[in-house]
């Protein structure tokens with residue numbers, strides 16, 4: 288039984304991800320390690336931990352949050368996490384969903400951002416830059432690194448992405464939208 | 467018509483029905499829009515609306531406590547039990563008419579969700595805070611198109627004016643306040659001045675005038691709908707009507 292610790296996000300702090308699990312029990316560490324290998328169904332290059340979808344992990348339950356209210360992957364994500372937990376011997380760990388506080392692209396870890404870039408998706412700007420939908424700073428082309436880029440469509444192939452084009456190397460690319 | 471639901475459930479139904487019906491309308495564009503940019507954007511907005519509808523209708527069912535979930539409420543009610551505003555059930559018309567509907571509604575929905583995010587009821591507040599981020603994109607998208615069409619070619623301008631002129635008569639209903647909304651501490655009438663300011667600013671950018679005042683058309687909140695909603699439901703609910711309870 289784990290003591291009732293306040294989850295990190297209640298203080299407005301994104302949950303620990305990547306390496307910062309030192310304070311957790313071995314069971315929690317094991318669950319986190321499992322989740323770090325559960326890919327997002329739409330962008331398999333990043334895990335549900337990288338994206339900040341996993342809000343909190345205890346020995347009893349995994350707390351997740353949807354990226355968009357209508358994200359078709361929400362159910363698939365839950366099923367993938369369930370399968371990973373069951374396969375890892377944690378069939379008794381429950382999955383709970385919360386809407387509050389709403390998911391933010393600021394919760395995508397630095398490692399997740401690097402993985403997105405390597406996959407060909409420009410990661411979203413962080414913090415205050417995300418506040419304004421208009422006059423966004425140009426995305427950095429994930430292929431050639433140029434900032435000579437322009438938005439083609441604010442809506443892309445999935446709810447979380449916009450379509451951009453690099454005028455330096457002429458390649459189109461997806462940009463993860465600020466959210 | 468079914469028994470009146472408790473006021474808070476009725477509030478959730480209104481929010482859910484607005485989002486559901488608009489989402490269904492917008493999805494009619496999928497695969498039909500003239501450019502991929504428009505197709506993608508309208509499908510994305512539709513998806514957001516349907517996602518929001520699922521949350522609000524789920525909440526309505528939970529408050530009602532009769533075992534109806536979001537699907538049951540979406541697919542097993544008839545026209546008179548829908549509480550959406552008349553604006554969202556209006557046919558898509560041409561692209562300018564769709565843009566006009568989205569423009570008037572998204573700015574209302576953004577202001578509404580912002581107010582609702584501060585609600586004492588944590589369930590409503592959580593959905594609204596989440597959905598607010600999505601709706602900001604919708605309002606920006608619709609405003610951009612109002613300017614692009616309004617301050618565009620002669621033909622696009624004429625169509626934008628016609629679209630706004632038709633949709634304008636349904637705007638007053640958005641802000642009509644009653645005791646049901648009061649149950650949630652929601653004062654829709656108070657949102658009107660902020661909405662007017664936003665609409666006027668975009669219209670100025672688009673070099674357009676506000677449409678002439680129309681006699682407001684009301685009734686959606688109490689189940690008095692236009693003929694269009696029945697047609698929409700017959701398509702949306704077809705499967706559950708033909709095969710009640712079908713699941714896969």
Ligand SMILES: [Zn+2]
Pocket residue numbers: 428429430431432433453454455456457458
């Ligand atoms: Zn490039």
